[in-house]
Structures are given as structure tokens and as C-alpha cells.
Amino acid sequence: MIGEGWTGICTAKEIADFGFEVVLVEDNATLGQDPEFWIPSYLMDRQELKNEYEGINKHELIEYLPERKLNGCTGTVGKFSVQLKGEKDTLDRTVGAIVLAHESRAVPLLESYGLKDAQNAVSLFQLEMMLESYDSRGQGEGLLQNANQIAILYGFDQEGDILGQRRVMESVAKLEENGCDVYVYTRNLKVADKDLEELYKDNRNMGGIFFKLQEKPEILSDNSISHYDPVLLRELNLKPDILVVEEELKPSPSSERLIDILGLTNPGDKFLQENNIHRLPVSTNRTGIYTVGTIRDIMSFSNIKADAANVAVRLNSCFEHVNKQYATTKAFVDKDKCCYCLTCYRSCPHGAIRLEDKPVISSFDCQVCGICASECPQEAITIVDVKWEEIKSAVSGVLKKSDKEYSPKIIAYCCENSAYEAGLAAKMFDRALPAGLEIIKVPCAGSMNLDLILSGLKEGADGILLLGCHPEACKSSKGNTFAYWRTWRLRKILEEVGFSGERIHFETLAENMDFEFSKYAMEMEEALKNLGPNPLMQPVSTSTT
Amino acid sequence: MPNKTVAIIGGGIAGISAALELSHYDLDIHLIEKDYFLGGQAINYNCKANGQCLQCYACLVEQKLKELNQANNVHIHLASRISKFNKDANYELELVKDPLFDSEKEQEILKAAYKDDNNDGIVLRGASKNNIPFFALNLDKIKEQDQGFSSPALSKLYEQLDLNRSKTKQSLEVQGIILATGFQPFDPRRIQTYHYPVLDNVVSAFDMEKMRKAKGDYLRPSDNNLPQKISFIQCVGSRSETQGNLWCSRVCCPYALKMAEAIKTENPDIDITFFYMDVQNAGRNPTISPESYTSRFRFMRMMPVDILPGSDSSVIIRYMSSDQDKIESEDFDLAILSIGIEPNPENEQISDMFNLDLDKYGFLEDRSSVANTYADNNGIFSAGTATGPKNIAESIEHAGQAVKDLLTFLSDQENKEYGYQRQFIFNQNTSDRRGLDRNLHS
Numbered sequence: 001m002i003g004e005g006w007t008g009i010c011t012a013k014e015i016a017d018f019g020f021e022v023v024l025v026e027d028n029a030t031l032g033q034d035p036e037f038w039i040p041s042y043l044m045d046r047q048e049l050k051n052e053y054e055g056i057n058k059h060e061l062i063e064y065l066p067e068r069k070l071n072g073c074t075g076t077v078g079k080f081s082v083q084l085k086g087e088k089d090t091l092d093r094t095v096g097a098i099v100l101a102h103e104s105r106a107v108p109l110l111e112s113y114g115l116k117d118a119q120n121a122v123s124l125f126q127l128e129m130m131l132e133s134y135d136s137r138g139q140g141e142g143l144l145q146n147a148n149q150i151a152i153l154y155g156f157d158q159e160g161d162i163l164g165q166r167r168v169m170e171s172v173a174k175l176e177e178n179g180c181d182v183y184v185y186t187r188n189l190k191v192a193d194k195d196l197e198e199l200y201k202d203n204r205n206m207g208g209i210f211f212k213l214q215e216k217p218e219i220l221s222d223n224s225i226s227h228y229d230p231v232l233l234r235e236l237n238l239k240p241d242i243l244v245v246e247e248e249l250k251p252s253p254s255s256e257r258l259i260d261i262l263g264l265t266n267p268g269d270k271f272l273q274e275n276n277i278h279r280l281p282v283s284t285n286r287t288g289i290y291t292v293g294t295i296r297d298i299m300s301f302s303n304i305k306a307d308a309a310n311v312a313v314r315l316n317s318c319f320e321h322v323n324k325q326y327a328t329t330k331a332f333v334d335k336d337k338c339c340y341c342l343t344c345y346r347s348c349p350h351g352a353i354r355l356e357d358k359p360v361i362s363s364f365d366c367q368v369c370g371i372c373a374s375e376c377p378q379e380a381i382t383i384v385d386v387k388w389e390e391i392k393s394a395v396s397g398v399l400k401k402s403d404k405e406y407s408p409k410i411i412a413y414c415c416e417n418s419a420y421e422a423g424l425a426a427k428m429f430d431r432a433l434p435a436g437l438e439i440i441k442v443p444c445a446g447s448m449n450l451d452l453i454l455s456g457l458k459e460g461a462d463g464i465l466l467l468g469c470h471p472e473a474c475k476s477s478k479g480n481t482f483a484y485w486r487t488w489r490l491r492k493i494l495e496e497v498g499f500s501g502e503r504i505h506f507e508t509l510a511e512n513m514d515f516e517f518s519k520y521a522m523e524m525e526e527a528l529k530n531l532g533p534n535p536l537m538q539p540v541s542t543s544t545t
Numbered sequence: 546m547p548n549k550t551v552a553i554i555g556g557g558i559a560g561i562s563a564a565l566e567l568s569h570y571d572l573d574i575h576l577i578e579k580d581y582f583l584g585g586q587a588i589n590y591n592c593k594a595n596g597q598c599l600q601c602y603a604c605l606v607e608q609k610l611k612e613l614n615q616a617n618n619v620h621i622h623l624a625s626r627i628s629k630f631n632k633d634a635n636y637e638l639e640l641v642k643d644p645l646f647d648s649e650k651e652q653e654i655l656k657a658a659y660k661d662d663n664n665d666g667i668v669l670r671g672a673s674k675n676n677i678p679f680f681a682l683n684l685d686k687i688k689e690q691d692q693g694f695s696s697p698a699l700s701k702l703y704e705q706l707d708l709n710r711s712k713t714k715q716s717l718e719v720q721g722i723i724l725a726t727g728f729q730p731f732d733p734r735r736i737q738t739y740h741y742p743v744l745d746n747v748v749s750a751f752d753m754e755k756m757r758k759a760k761g762d763y764l765r766p767s768d769n770n771l772p773q774k775i776s777f778i779q780c781v782g783s784r785s786e787t788q789g790n791l792w793c794s795r796v797c798c799p800y801a802l803k804m805a806e807a808i809k810t811e812n813p814d815i816d817i818t819f820f821y822m823d824v825q826n827a828g829r830n831p832t833i834s835p836e837s838y839t840s841r842f843r844f845m846r847m848m849p850v851d852i853l854p855g856s857d858s859s860v861i862i863r864y865m866s867s868d869q870d871k872i873e874s875e876d877f878d879l880a881i882l883s884i885g886i887e888p889n890p891e892n893e894q895i896s897d898m899f900n901l902d903l904d905k906y907g908f909l910e911d912r913s914s915v916a917n918t919y920a921d922n923n924g925i926f927s928a929g930t931a932t933g934p935k936n937i938a939e940s941i942e943h944a945g946q947a948v949k950d951l952l953t954f955l956s957d958q959e960n961k962e963y964g965y966q967r968q969f970i971f972n973q974n975t976s977d978r979r980g981l982d983r984n985l986h987s
Contacts, residue, residue, distance in 0.1 A: 192795035
């Protein structure tokens with residue numbers, strides 16, 4: 001478990017309570033030392049928080065290692081070896097699974113509102129800190145001492161921080177209770193969380209005023225706020241005593257380093273989890289590596305706990321998977337053919353290939369998508385469960401069936417995660433399908449190399465459909481991208497040798513898209529009817545002399 | 546050690562996910578659904594991809610259902626209601642089941658009759674190919690048909706099937722229960738000024754999903770043509786004190802935006818207008834960014850006053866003009882009402898039966914948020930939209946949380962019984978507590 005702050009503590013506890021031993025590594029010790037970091041008291045009782053921190057040290061199943069960073073990791077699920085670098089030494093630990101639970105940072109957006117140098121501008125977090133003085137001393141401190149009018153600017157420079165919205169509303173309530181007038185400027189009021197609508201109503205009843213604007217209001221040189229009000233239909237000016245500015249939630253700075261070390265697919269937006277429905281809720285592209293909390297998405301506190309519970313539950317099935325897969329080889333590399341070009345290592349979407357004297361494919365990590373085999377220029381990789389020869393013979397078997405009436409023969413190579421299921425659904429729901437359509441199940445659209453795709457044409461099909469998943473919904477992250485490239489290239493090649501490129505077509509589907517499946521197949525048939533039969537199958541005249 | 550048995554009540558996405566997670570453990574799982582099919586509300590939704598996955602999660606439901614059919618320790622009880630619940634030491638549930646007509650022969654008969662049903666709703670078909678059985682007979686509907694059936698194929702049912710087959714009873718003894726009883730979509734008839742369903746072309750978003758499932762496109766009900774000008778009306782039955790629903794249903798905004806995106810991608814010429822209060826598009830990646838949706842759709846920050854019939858079966862939406870105090874009227878081909886999430890009307894019964902509190906809105910108490918106080922824990926947990934509005938992904942995650950709480954509860958019970966230290970005992974595998982594989986070590 002590598003984590004920070006409350007997210008780390010909470011996740012470690014959930015997993016340990018579930019009966020697993022946990023090595024908790026605190027990536028950033030200052031957060032762990034200061035449990036009050038940006039968790040306002042109304043979101044979590046201080047005493048409860050302190051108890052949780054103390055509980056971690058006493059828990060018999062948790063080994064707590066503060067101030068260490070993950071420096072390296074080898075191995076696969078069931079047996080990861082991790083190097084944990086501290087200031088003086090490096091510790092080695094062997095663990096069955098890795099959980100990443102880092103917290104996001106709230107970065108004040110004072111600058112983007114042009115309020116960087118303003119004396120009376122604070123961030124939301126700073127306001128919350130000041131507000132606690134009401135509880136401790138019974139009166140406002142600092143800027144709050146003489147403040148009457150307070151303006152909160154929220155939701156113009158970032159959308160979708162639901163926790164931030166709650167913080168704004170709780171602050172409004174507290175300020176109004178203590179006699180301040182609060183004005184909230186926002187674009188869309190995010191009330192999509194428990195009780196927020198009611199809180200909003202309370203806010204207004206207490207006297208809070210909410211301006212909902214499409215554009216950011218103008219902040220004048222004297223720090224007064226000016227906007228055209230869509231309800232009152234006139235310009236409004238306000239010179240508040242305090243300007244409170246929203247914060248942007250930024251994922252932990254550790255995330256890029258972790259992606260590198262652990263070989264995760266980089267989503268490119270500094271978060272740790274790919275934007276892919278197959279990874280929900282807490283998985284990554286690697287078996288046995290999980291991610292929890294605000295490092296995977298922006299979320300509210302209750303979700304962090306839900307994430308942690310979900311990791312705990314899934315760990316068991318993950319290890320069960322390890323046991324089932326034990327000693328079964330899923331794929332192997334022919335060492336004589338391999339030229340060590342590392343194409344497989346780079347193309348594997350599951351980080352399942354490690355480099356020894358030659359690339360070795362881990363049975364635990366491999367998801368049998370076949371992308372490595374299709375990319376390997378030496379054809380050195382064998383995927384045990386996928387019998388390409390069987391697919392080829394299925395294709396030729398299908399095509400030898402004689403048809404009295406001419407209907408174009410279409411081979412549809414369908415990804416088993418999406419298009420194949422859609423094809424089955426199309427049959428069950430009686431959608432229109434071409435008479436000459438044959439559905440061939442393949443592990444991933446990206447598993448089909450150029451040869452395999454073409455083999456259908458060679459064996460006599462009139463057209464080839466390659467059907468995979470939508471972008472960002474591919475179980476193997478980029479299988480559909482490979483499929484797209486290959487069809488594009490094949491179409492060029494076909495056209496160069498005098499075939500029509502239209503004989504090969506790639507489309508993306510989801511498994512509940514029976515209508516689209518039927519549509520694409522029928523469109524293909526229509527196109528093939530216009531093109532006529534496969535020229536390769538025309539009787540060749542033998543009298544050439 | 547005796548095998549533990551658990552029951553999950555409700556076969557929607559939360560119930561299915563919970564059953565699937567539990568199936569990895571050494572347990573007997575009973576999934577109880579009152580409808581003829583699994584999948585709940587979520588199975589009716591269509592993929593919203595616009596060439597790219599928009600993360601509507603509809604395909605996840607399909608996928609989970611497929612996996613569930615392969616799990617061998619999950620017993621599925623369809624068309625079953627709980628008639629009695631005995632709260633003694635071991636919980637005892639009594640189920641009353643409708644006959645299912647699930648033999649191969651009976652399914653063939655139903656399949657033939659389905660085509661002739663003329664949408665009378667007597668023969669039902671699953672929304673997913675993974676529904677087993679795929680066809681069902683709506684016995685309540687048959688009882689209403691005192692005049693006999695409308696088509697020869699249907700009247701043949703009488704001869705071929707034993708329609709008087711009686712309900713069966715079964716009792717189950719379980720040690721833990723997850724309640725995943727779901728929500729009820731808001732009934733838009735309650736807002737009378739919108740004239741649903743009096744006007745053909747005022748539909749709920751849910752109707753549109755069913756239309757898309759049946760016909761493959763989002764069509765106008767009056768003439769089955771593509772509408773050219775559509776309006777979405779948000780917050781129908783949500784965020785409204787007058788309706789008694791002072792909560793945001795949180796799924797409708799992303800949902801309606803994705804549906805609009807799907808429609809616009811297919812037919813770029815269609816004009817789409819949103820009547821809304823605030824766009825609730827939250828999270829790290831709102832899939833459709835504000836820049837994109839504001840440029841593609843027209844946004845009107847107001848709730849319409851009413852919807853009236855227009856010429857040529859169009860509808861007229863009247864709303865307050867934004868710059869003057871007067872009412873404007875605008876013609877649309879179709880008005881889609883984004884209906885919200887309401888508590889299941891049976892929640893009160895459920896609360897009585899299982900001793901679970903309701904929150905102030907009428908949703909079930911969220912046991913997973915308080916479950917860490919195990920002292921008063923009785924092995925009954927709640928999951929999914931039964932506890933409040935959630936989207937599909939959130940329901941799946943919430944189910945995972947309930948599963949964790951249930952497993953912890955069962956372990957604690959066992960440990961107490963045998964005097965063990967706290968440890969977890971349902972792991973089927975050979976891994977030790979650090980998750981290290983013993984085979985790998987040796």
C-alpha cells in the first residue's frame with residue numbers, strides 16, 4: 001500500500017480489517033504528520049481523525065513505514081518485489097498486490113482571477129481555517145474581524161469538484177450564522193451529492209445570495225466585482241471585505257512517477273487511472289495493482305471509503321485468479337525466432353512482458369489479447385489459448401459452403417468483449433443480417449495481424465469486417481487503435497493491387513449494440529453487391545499461350 | 546465449517562454486482578428479483594458512444610449479467626417476492642414465485658407468440674440477450690384478458706401452456722442480506738402542465754431509451770420519424786420542493802447530455818435545446834466538456850411554464866423570456882423530460898420487514914456509511930440506488946462496499962462462534978494474509 005494522508009490511512013485500515021497484512025508506505029510524510037491538512041472539521045470529526053491515525057500504529061496487521069518512496073518494482077501479482085527508499089536506506093518488501101492511495105492537492109486559483117496580490121483575497125481553504133476561529137474563540141480572527149461582506153468565487157475555472165461545492169455551502173452557513181453577508185458567484189451550482197440541495201436552500205434562507213453567471217464576473221482594479229445580472233437585468237457592483245477564491249484539485253505529483261515505475265497506461269491528465277470503463281472502479285491495466293481515491297478521479301469523501309472497500313473485496317478474487325492461473329502458460333516467446341526488438345514489451349497493454357535474456361510473458365498478468373503476437377515482426381509469440389490455425393480453417397470451412405443464390409460472403413472478425421456479443425444479440429433480437437455473414441470470435445480486434453485479416457479474402461470471402469470496441473472502452477487499452485491502423489494500411493495495399501479498399505472495413509461497437517451490428521453488416525453487404533464477387537475467386541482462364 | 550448462505554434482494558445492477566463479487570467467495574448466494582428478468586432499470590439503457598466511449602456504463606450491465614450467468618454458486622430467483630421474513634437467529638425468507646415457463650419447448654411457444662403480441666405486453670422479452678429465460682408470460686396481464694386473446698397465436702397459448710400453474714413457495718435460511726431494491730423513476734404525469742402522456746410527443750427520457758432499444762433510433766412517437774427540433778427539460782421531479790423531492794437526482798444531466806450527444810452525432814442537423822437550472826456534470830473527466838456542449842446545444846436557464854399542443858403534432862413550450870417579463874412560445878418536434886430518481890414506493894414495507902431506517906427523503910438508510918460501528922450490526926446491508934441517486938458505476942461500487950461489510954460481518958460472527966481472533970475466513974484460495982501465493986514461495 002502506498003498512500004498519503006487520510007486516503008492512505010483509511011484504505012490501509014479497510015484492507016487490514018478484511019484480514020490482509022498491509023505494508024503502509026507514506027509517500028509524503030508531512031501529510032501524515034498533519035492530519036488537519038485540508039480536511040475541514042465539518043467533513044470529519046477531528047477526534048475521529050486522530051484516532052484513525054493512532055489506530056494505524058497499533059493495528060497488528062499494518063506495518064507503517066513513513067517517509068518512504070516507491071523506488072522500483074519487479075514481479076507480478078502474487079509476488080511483487082518493491083524497493084522502498086527512505087532518507088538513509090532502502091527497504092525491500094515482497095507483497096501480493098499494490099494499492100496506490102494518494103491525495104490530490106488543492107491549488108488556489110487566485111492568479112487566474114487576477115487577485116494574486118490582493119490583500120483581502122484568500123483561498124477557500126484559508127477561509128475555512130479562519131472560520132474555525134469562530135468555534136475556538138467565539139469570534140472571527142484575522143480578516144474576519146471586521147468583515148461584513150464576503151464574496152465567494154467558485155466554479156469558473158474548474159468544473160465538477162463536488163466536494164468543493166459542499167465546502168462553499170458549509171462556509172456560507174457558518175459566515176451567515178456569524179452575521180456576515182455572503183455572495184456566491186458561480187456558473188453551475190453542483191448539488192449532485194447527498195443533502196446538498198437542502199444545504200443550498202438553508203443557505204438562501206439564512207441570507208446567502210447566489211449569482212449564477214455564464215461568464216466569470218469582472219474584477220476591477222479596486223478588487224470590486226462587477227457583473228451583469230441575468231435576473232435583475234442590470235449591472236451589479238460589489239466591493240466585498242473579503243474575496244474568497246476557489247481551488248483547483250490537482251492529482252498528487254507522485255502519479256507520473258508511479259505510472260513510470262509500475263508500467264501503468266498513462267491517461268495523460270496526471271491522474272493515475274485510465275479513462276476506461278473496464279478499469280472501474282479501482283483497477284488499472286495491470287493485474288494486482290489498484291488505485292484509490294482522488295488520484296484516480298475527483299470524488300467526495302464517502303467515495304474514497306467506497307473505493308477502499310472495493311479494493312479489499314477484489315483482492316481476494318485477484319489472488320484466486322493467481323491460483324487458478326498458476327503453472328498454466330498463456331503465451332510464450334520462441335527464443336530462436338526472437339530478435340530482441342522489444343516490440344512486444346512496448347505493445348503489451350497489460351505490462352505482462354518482462355525482459356530477461358529474452359522477453360518473458362507472465363501468465364498472471366497476460367489477458368490473452370494477442371496484441372503482442374500480432375505485432376511481433378518475427379512471429380515468435382504463441383498465444384496458447386488462441387488457435388490461429390483454427391480461426392483460419394473456420395474461415396475456409398465457412399466459405400466452402402455452396403450457396404445457390406449469390407449473396408456476398410462476409411467474414412466478420414469480432415472482438416469477444418464487444419462485437420461478438422453484439423452479433424449474438426443481433427441474432428437473438430432478429431435484426432437483419434446478411435445471408436452470407438459469418439461471425440468469427442477473436443480475443444481482441446488488435447489481435448488480428450495483416451496476414452490474418454487478409455486470409456479471409458484469400459480463402460474467398462468477398463469482404464472483411466473487423467469489429468472492435470469504442471475508443472476508451474477497449475479492455476486492452478489500444479487494441480482498437482491497432483485494428484484501425486491495420487485496416488487503414490490494408491485498404492491502401494488492396495487499392496494498390498487493384499482491389500477495392502472497401503472490401504475491408506473496421507467499425508467500433510459496444511456489446512449491447514445489436515442494431516449497429518446489423519447496420520454495419522448490411523452496409524457491407526450493400527457495398528459488396530456493388531463491387532461484385534471477390535476477383536480472386538473468378539475462374540482464371542488457363543489458355544494464356 | 547458449514548457453508549454460509551446470503552440473500553441479495555433486487556436484481557438490478559447493484560444486486561447483480563453484489564452477487565458477482567460474492568460469487569468469488571465460498572458462499573451460497575441467492576439473488577431474488579420480483580420481475581421476470583434481471584437487469585433492473587439499467588439494462589434498458591442504450592450505448593451512447595459518439596464514435597468514442599462516453600462512459601454511460603450501459604454495456605457494463607450487459608457484461609456483469611453475462612458473467613453472473615457463468616457463476617455457479619449464485620442461485621437466481623426470478624418473479625419472486627418475499628412473503629415472510631423471520632428475524633430469529635438465522636434469517637428465514639419465504640419466497641413466492643410465479644411460474645416461469647422456462648423449458649426449451651415453452652420458450653419456443655412464447656417466442657412464436659411474442660411476434661403476434663401487438664405490444665399487448667402479454668408475452669415479454671428480455672432487454673438483454675443475457676436474460677435467461679429470454680421470454681416470459683405476464684400472468685397479471687392474462688388475468689385482465691377476459692375476452693380472450695387478440696390474435697390466434699396468443700389464443701394458442703391457452704392450448705399449449707398450462708396457464709393455471711400455481712405459484713410456488715420456497716423458504717431460504719440465510720445469514721446475511723443485501724437489499725438492492727433500487728429506485729422508482731419520477732412519474733411525469735404529476736406535473737400536469739407538461740401534458741404527459743396526453744401529448745404524443747412529450748416523452749420521458751426513459752421512454753426514449755425503450756424506443757431506441759425497440760426501433761434502433763430516437764424517433765418521434767407520433768409518426769416514427771426523426772425529429773428535427775428537440776428540447777430536453779431537466780430536473781423533472783428533481784430539485785423541486787413542490788414535488789416533495791428536494792434532492793438532485795445527479796444522473797439526469799450527464800445522462801441527457803450523452804443522449805443529446807448520441808442523437809446529434811447520428812443526425813448533426815437536429816437542433817437540441819436544454820431547459821435547465823445547473824449542469825451537474827461532475828468528476829475529473831465530465832466526458833462532454835462545457836465548451837463542447839454549450840457550442841453544440843442551446844442552453845436556456847429556466848424551467849418551462851407548460852407544454853401545449855402545436856400544429857402538425859408538434860408541441861409548444863412556453864417559458865419566461867430572459868430579457869423581459871413576458872411569456873414566449875416556441876415550437877418543438879419533441880420534448881424529452883429528464884425524469885429524476887425517487888425512492889422505491891415499497892421502501893416503507895422493506896423498512897418494516899428488515900428493521901432498516903429510512904432517511905428523511907424516503908430512501909433506505911445507507912448501511913455502508915455507518916457499518917464501521919459493528920456493535921449493532923445485524924447482517925442486513927443496503928446497496929445501490931435504494932439508498933439514494935447513483936449512476937451505474939456508482940451503484941456497482943456501492944455494491945462492492947456492501948459486499949465488504951457483509952463479508953466482514955459473516956467473518957466476525959464465525960470468529961465469535963469459534964473463539965478465533967479477528968480473521969477473515971472465507972478465502973477460497975491458498976494465499977496467505979499478505980496475499981502472497983504459497984505455491985510461488987515454495
